[in-house]
Amino acid sequence: MHFDQTSGISTISLSLFTATIRGMGNKRKDREVQSDDDEPMKSRTKSTDGGKPQLLPSMIKNKEKRSALYAKLKLEKKTEKRKKAKAREALESKALELGEELPPKKVPRTIENTREADETVCRPDDEELFAGNDADEFSSVLNSQRVPKVLMTTCRFNSTRGPALIKDLLTVIPNSEYYKRGTYDLKKIVEYANNKEYTSVIVVHTSRREPDALLVIGLPNGPTAHFKLSNLVLHKDLKNHGNPTGHKPELVLNNFTTRLGHRVGRLIQSLFPQDPEFRGRRVVTFHNQRDFIFFRHHRYIFESKEDKQDANDQNNETEDGKTTLKGKVIARLQECGPRFTLKLTSLQHGTFDTKGGEYEWVHKPEMDTSRRRFFL
Amino acid sequence: MPRTTTLESPGCPPLRAITFDVLGLIKVTEARSKQGGVPKVVERWGEPDASRCVVSASINDRNVDPLLAVARKSGVIELLSPVNGDIRVSLPNVNQTDVPSQEDGIVGLHLFKKQSSDSSSRLCTLLTCTTKGVATLRSVTVPKSLGDSTFDDTPTTWKVCAAGNVLCCKVDENENYAVFGGKGVEVNIWDLATHTKIWTAKSPPKNSLGIFTPTWFSSATFLNKDDHRKFVAGTNSHQVRLYDISAQRRPVMSFDFRETPIKAVTEDTDGNTIYIGNASGDLASVDIRTGKLLGCFLGKCSGSIRSIARHPNLPVIASCGLDSYLRIWDIKSRQLLSAVFLKQHLTNVVFDSHFDDEDVAGSVAPMPSSEQNVDDEPVEGDDEESPPVIKQKKKKRSKSRSLDENEDPTSSSKNKKPKKVQKLDGEDEGSHFAKQKRFKMSQNVDKDEEEPISAEQEKPKKSKVRSKDGKSKKSKKPKGESIDV
Incomplete structure (x- = not known):
């Protein structure tokens, strides 16, 4: 055994x-x-x-x-x-x-040019898009039937950088006014602005003395966009900043391709007057890249510069027929005004109403399953 | 290489959905099994015009001569043919008071499915309700062609509420009662035959902090097919409430769902599951008997859900809303079957259930559906024959019946468990119809009903059932092939 x-x-x-x-x-x-x-x-x-x-x-x-x-x-x-x-x-x-x-x-492969196919991207031959544009809330402003008039205010408690940003934004957006927030409800303010025939309301939200959110409300029944604000550099903190003139700026909106982006673009467009004064040589840029909207404010100038090296080129150009400008024309940019980045968190149908509002688009965490999916 | 395409969604069974949008366009989306079940927009009716924004729509989904009623923002009601989009009748502004329609627009519209007693098939009845609470019941004759004059009965009008705005209006399956509710309007039920209010809800008491939530109903639906006494209402304060008018005036049960207003509530055909959609695009199914969340429909839906529709035959629901997607979901697995981008903010979606997959006439698909109609009809006929007076007498009996039916679905759901597996592995339409028929049969005949349960417990019989299904599959396939050839 x-x-x-x-x-x-x-x-x-x-x-x-x-x-x-x-x-x-x-x-x-x-x-x-x-x-x-x-x-x-x-x-x-x-x-x-x-x-x-x-x-x-x-x-x-x-x-x-x-x-x-x-x-x-x-x-x-x-x-x-x-x-x-x-x-x-x-x-x-x-x-x-x-x-x-x-x-x-x-062409190098980047995240943008390999983005997920999106059927909501606007096409120029889409007649429904234009019909929708004519019917939407901004059409009266964008057809210059109404002059854009913007009310700016802050959150309840604000200090230092918040008011500074407001001050900068007041120079950027013409025909805008700042009102002290006081203790009013935002819904009351919207009502007031409606009565005074404002076309939009901007609210700068600060937390820990740092502006961190921007609320843009279209009036009278336009959508409400809620942006996250980051990377803020104020006018006075920029090195070699220029001082903008009081002319109406030109507006550059880049890469707002999808229907949602188109709508956000139109919302932003409705903040600015539709007849820019090109004499002012002032340009405001909203550049969308990977759903981040970069805000920049520049002055530009076309300068003719005489160079010894480019003498031959210069002759060529003058021969081409540019008689008025001597030498090579160079566009020079000078940054002025604030610089910040926006990211859309929600777009609400109708004016500000957190409790009973309907959302056209809300950012949800389940959407972030791919790096190559963009919504704007 | 990273994935640059969107995830492919499983195709949906052959169906036809009609959506209505803010620009007044009506779009027809069809999914065919030939194309792998990818739904596509096949037709677009109407020209884009913001004043023609569709507010409400209702379909009479009968086999012969179906009708589609559409209420526009301008107050115009149109009767269309859901087959080709021809406008049959266009009723001008319903308002007698000549109030500008912006203030008193139509919120609810219902096209009656049952025929009126004089059996002229061309006569149809419409119930409309405006925001101010003016309910109108009118009958219209549908001419053969547009040129004919339409005979319009004198509409019967009554006031649903004294103050507040009506936001939702729903008619029960037998079309004898209607529920109204809105902002500052407690839900109330009206008898459509006599135009009398038979029941009003009572607002729930103040909470422990003494805070009273103002009444603001945003959606409502009747629960059961044969029972008008139970209905579900969704409120603006993200609460879903179950009312039972035979029990009490306050809600029998209420529960919260997420943090935004409930914008759409739709009942399932089994009578105890509801689908709720809210203003931030969350869609979920809830067992209303227990109030428990069965599960959410996840599919990157980001815009407010305005309308949910349950397909009468297939296990499929459709949702649409402000994100301008029509989404089609499977009920059981809660998977997104497909999403179609329709370019505008959508307000309504309805299913056209009499859609045959193949264009060829006399194909396989419509046959079972027509059989089903045969099944359906006697039920409807019974209901029509019994006048409402007798119904009230029958209340006790019907109560017990309803109790029985409450038991039915549970047993049937038990029965369904083995079937589920089958459904997953292949969504054959034919087999599905067979199942449906069986389900219907079990519902109709009370005596037989017990048998299937016992049969289900015995294994050999179950296998028989399976083989039956298999047979039906087999028998159907060759037919389909022959048609394809």
């Missing part, structure tokens, strides 16, 4: 042992095979650029060999890249010499 048991155990352990041995043997064999194949593999990588997936260098246990292999691979990659670049340059220079068309430049 006893004997049997022990024998059983021993056999089991034996079998296990043999198995392990076999396994080890296999491993060793593998390694040997690898080390044997080391040279051929390298040659293969040289010849066909990339070995089989089974013979990954990370499988090599010996660190020296492995790192040597890695270094070699890296060098190969580098030379390959250099070769390619050289070939490309050669092609280009050849094309330049022969006066042919240059080979097409490759």
